[in-house]
Amino acid sequence: MKFLVKVLVPCRLALQVQLRATKTIPTYSLCVSSNLPYVNTRTMAQRSITSFFKVTPSKQVAKEEISDKDNGIVNGDDSSSSPDNTKISKRPRLESSDSDSSPKKKQQSTPDGKVKKKVKRQRIESSGSEAEASSENDHSPAGTAPATSPLPKKPQIKVEKSSPKTYQSPKSKKKKPLTEPNGIKKSPSPKKIKKENSTEDTIHESTVKEEKGDVLELSSPEQLVPEAEYDPSKARYHPVRDACWARGRPVPYLALARTLELVEATSARLKIIDTLANYLRSVIALTPEDLLASVYMCLNQLAPAYEGLELGVAETYLMKAVAGSTGRTLAQVRAGVAREGDLGRVAEAARAAQRTMFPAPPLTLRGVFAALQDIARTTGQASMNKKISKIQTLYVACRHSEARYLIRSLEGKLRIGLAEQSVLQALAVATVLTPPGPDGVTELDASKNMSPEQFKARVESQALSIKSAYCQCPHYGRLLAALLRHGASALADHVRLQPGIPLKPMLAHPSKNVSHIFDRFEDEQFTCEWKYDGERAQIHVPAGADGAAPDLQGAAYPDILRRLPALLKESVTSCVLDCEAVAYDTEKKQILPFQVLSTRKRKEAREEDIRVQVCVFVFDLLYLNGEPTVQRPLLERRALLREHFRETPGEWQFATSRDCTTVDEVQQFMEEAVKNSCEGLMVKALSGEQARYDIARRSHNWLKLKKDYLDGVGDTLDLVVIGAYLGRGKRAGVFGGFLLACRDPDSEQYQALCKLGTGFSDDQLRDLTAELRPLQLAAPRAYYSAGAAPDVWLDAAAVWEVRAADLSLSPAHRAAIGRVAPDKGISLRFPRFVRVRPDKRPEQATTAAQVADMYLAQDQVKNSAASLAHYDEFY
Template sequence: MLFSGLLPLRSPLPLIFFLPPLLKNKNHLPLSSASATMSSSSGRNVNDFLMRDAPAAATKKKKPPPSASPSKKPKTLETLKTLEEQEEVKKENPKTLENPKTLEEQEEVKKENPKTLEIPKQEAKKEDANNKSKIANLSLELKKKGSNFDPMHAATWKPGEPVPFLFLAATLDLISSESGRIAITEILSNAFQTVIATTPGDLLPAVYLSANRIAPPHEGTELGIGDASLVRALAAAYGMQEGNVRKQLKELGDLGLVAKANRFSQKSVFGFKPRALTIAKVLDTFRTIAKESGKDSQDKKRNHIRGLLVAATDCEPQYIIRLLQSKMRIGLAEKTVLVALGQAAVRSDSLPSPPSHIQSPLEEAAKIMKQVYSVLPVYDKIVPTLLRVGVWELLEACTFSLGVPVGPMLAKPTKAVSEILDKFQGIDFTCEYKYDGERAQIHFMEDGSVEIYSRNAERNTGKYPDVVNYVSRVKKPTVKSFVLDCEIVAFDREKKKILPFQVLSTRARKGVILSDIKVAVCLYAFDILYINGKPLLQEQLKVRREHLYSSFEELAGEFQFATAITSNDLEEIQKFLENAVNASCEGLIIKTLDKDATYEPSKRSNNWLKLKKDYMDSVGDSLDLVPIAAFHGRGKRAGVYGSFLLACYNEHNEEYQSICNIGTGFSELQLEECSKSLRNKIISSPKSYYRFADSINPDVWFEPAEVWEVKVADLSISPVHRAASGIVDPNKGISLRFPRLQRIRDDKNPDQATTSEQVAEMYRAQKIHTNNKEEDDDE
């Protein structure tokens, strides 16, 4: 088989003597017993067996080996024919048949008998050359389009057999060489189609790994592995010094490439390679890594990683490391994974054909997959259902579920009340206060339990025990279950006043005890998505609001409905905006009531608009940007960073593009706190996925870790910065003029920062607004 990582032995007998000392006794184990031990019904391979027994064996102390006769040539595994010969070699050189415990012992044995510890490099390179030839053929197959593609020609395993991880790694590697969205989607779709045609049970792990996930977002499952641990695991797997790994990392700029470059150095255990990796094995190991906790958990995590790397071949080490880092950076966004999955379902012979009324099946399937994931972001439910009913019935089979948060519906910015009236002419709409707090989605279960999720599906229940208490008290007796969309705001109950977001951000993030709370909050509810077992996403806002108002009682300072009016009068809306600002709100959210007014998860809709007082004469909205570098401060700012290089996010290329330097809007305390926080995220050189001009030379670079909300006067074309490069101008990017820090966005991940497409859209909107203003002035 192409991806077999197990090299054949001339005789199975030496395996008995290579078992750890704890398995040896006077009566040698029969071969059948050893085989049964290592190939149990649980499916564990040799590598799993070693991982189990290695710690125990490592605690045993070995006697120094007796000197071997210089006149005799050391015997190797390949020369051992009989039990008598094995015993003879064992007496001459015990280390030949025992598993060395340390790198020093390994090097010693390697000098005495090189073939004992390493697969001969010529055999490893022969295997590598064979893999490359087959991968080249695979690449040709996966690049075929439409009906020209035959999944059975791409498969290198028999139907029903586990899908090799090398198949997925090779697919990802092929995608990394492509830049076009259509080509990337086609390749991944063909790969998924191959899995469906051969081993459909492996489609789920294939989708999870392609999306660079190991579990649904709301479960909060994290690998808990940093680059330092990966460096140590690499060094252990490849018999390298950690310093050499770091040196290569500095040269190559990618730990995945370091792993790939050293794959020939990997140590084999018992003189042979473990079984070839499968996608199911890799995902299971990742999930095991995530579950490790407590004492010695980092050592256990590294041992699991080492086991994967020892078994890996060709480009597998590169993508094992990148997946562990959660940074593949190959231009494969999750939306593309969903589109490819939908297309694979359409083209698969084993799944239902499209209904006759559908004119563009591939486009419709992509739309369905994205819609389904926005409502139920759980591959464990989507993929098996897709294989059972096909894509055309998926929307009916996968519906909004209590306890699984959907992505929040978002609003587009607007700059004037007059624009609102023009946009919603002849349509009923409502205006609500836009609160300056933290977006929350609250799930109340039928058993009375409550879960609170942030806008990026992070579980925040432990952060807000007071809110859990509120919602249990304000619901009416007839309400058994619900999902609320709301804003949690810091609130001064004595003065009955909303407090700034900065006050809310001082609350602890988890494990909050009711008696220790110093910052009170008020919950402002503005939408309801689920009530008493019934999803409401497809209902118009007017209907959803009726359910909201009839299901809860307001409790001043604790639970209130968002302040709102329904009007199309310009002066009345203008006055309402001023009232919102005076009430310490950011501005208004404007929503259609009964036309195109369904709830659209994870979508920035034209049917919701936001109007902020601060931006009515500027670009219309703030930007959420990522600090990627900094310059040392001087004078009064000595000892802290004086300014920072900010970047937007290009979700298609998975890269951060510089957009401006910022040094204003910071209080002294803020500057000190930002500097302290970012010092823990310093890296030696810029990431390979940072885009900036050669003329930009900051003093330090950072991991992409924080999101800052920034106000700006306007946007301009820039020959220096790379934001939205090639979108508005073919050779230049976009930069910000007079940026000012507004706040740190703890509720956002760096990949949720303002995108390059949004920057380009803001620039175009600003240009149209400026032109219109100039025309008005001319009149």
């Protein structure tokens, strides 16, 4: 039997075995479309109006006389101004000065002429300021004049009562339509204003279809919110009235940039979720086809994670693109980055200082998303030059903060404190407030009929449905399509686990000792399995067979795939297996350390070149013959696994397990695991609802007990190297110590946790120094949080496993700051290097929340500090 193979990478290792060449994942095509333009109106400066009409006490009487005469002119038959007067109304001060200096005008100057001139100037200025005064009245209480205008009410009333078509001055018979200066439309009458206010008060009771002639079908650019002023963080946000684009039009990229800018400006998680939810509401109501691109861009992704489509353009190439587009030198851009610590902000400032004769069309979200996908897929000869050219095309079209987030997206790091769980929560809030359905959006604000308690419960229920569906099928294309068509309540029926789309595995919480296991599983049935020291793997076998030749391009384990038929019995048509790939000595029949496995080639490996053999230990069954099994208890899943699959010693084996009931049995089984080169034990609930497979969760229904836990903290930590210290003495010439950090997904920061200098041999230090020197930085990244600076800053790329005696509060380190103490972080006491983790990315490092959990789990802390709630969280 032959198999079609595709590599999947949601965890340490994921393998997909396809028996059919056809793909079921839909393809999304995005077209670039120019955005609806808008017009900025201009009004007369307020200072020029108020300075002209400011009345001093000494001139009050004269002004009243002038006003009476002016009324006669305004109410007369000839009430339209001449073209000359129209010209004067645009620049009254300049024209007045010119006329005073004219000899001809001086000869005609008489007391009566002065009065007429003042009357004419007042009339013209009154006409020119009418739009501005009316605009201010829109924001003033009804029946009151704006505080900034001392213009008497009587002349204003008479001007508005003049003929709506034409009026003439005594000097001219020519007629001209009555319009405001600079083409400004007249403000609505009090009656019209009242009607609009009434509409605004009842807007939340209207449906999208009811508002078709009002705010949904915005066709005039003047009715749209200016893109630069778009604010989804405002209170009582309206998804249509407060949007900056019309229904059916592409979402402007500036709308997303403004949203990200507001998210970056706040650290309050609830405010972040509300801001993003309001933006998503507008997308759902006006342009639902852009929802997928919106979610991906917020997450800084271009496709499902297992497809491996990533940008990550090197910072040097981005600097060249910015420099080449703005007329700066590369040295100037480098200096700006060293000063700011953020290439995105440097690019934004450089673009703002640049002026172009022919501005590029505004960027649309779908256009930027498609361009970024194109850049990521560009390969081959001269591919980098092609990428830089495409980047420059996008960059020169950026406005305002667009450049900042475009460059950060290209770097692969938005750094705005927006975690994936927050995006899913915002999606839940958005769909509760503006629920989609088979007929589209039928209600803009569904919360008006709910109490605060009902709204909160609805959001939590919907969030759980969305997160659970995404865990089973981590493919936003399928998730969002089902969400828009069927709603969140029906996601479980339309988005399900299926072979070919890898899912995030269930993880375990650490346990320090055997007694803790019995405290957790008191009066419950549990089983213990050996914890193997290898790479977590998923094997996907879709249904069907067509004899297609295997496609091994990119496969790291071709030897596993070749012998896969030996594992499957005839009863298996499709399956998903959870397992561990371990280095194995086939002659001595024993497990080898993880360091041996890490020497295997990880990309495009050929079986004839493989020197390290692998045995796969299967311990769970997630899908069998068309049906997910994750909701079944482990006891049933284990029985199905052994019924439908067969073992081959040294190639395919079931995880060694034992159902223990006493402390002595657990301790004895632990000793056997350690003797057979395993890390320790995995302890799992065996029956009941707690024995289900919780996808993408770190659950207390699984506990891990390592041999290292028994005399130290409850777990080793996977930390990111962000700095180094120069060696001294016998370590001169190499790095002698390192600054390590944990990851805080909420703030997207790497927070310094400890200084590490023990556990290395001299050879290891030489090798590690050679590996880390290319990662040196001139300045720390903007997303590093550290108390004291090391000798050398390093780019966050290397992940190391570290063991420690315990954890303590520290004012010098920033890890988990604010989670346990408001002004102190957490640090490791007596940290020791264990090994390099080449199988882990910095995004998979130990989190700040896990560090806080480990600190509070210590016996010396339990009795003196409040413990964090023990819940099974998504990760």
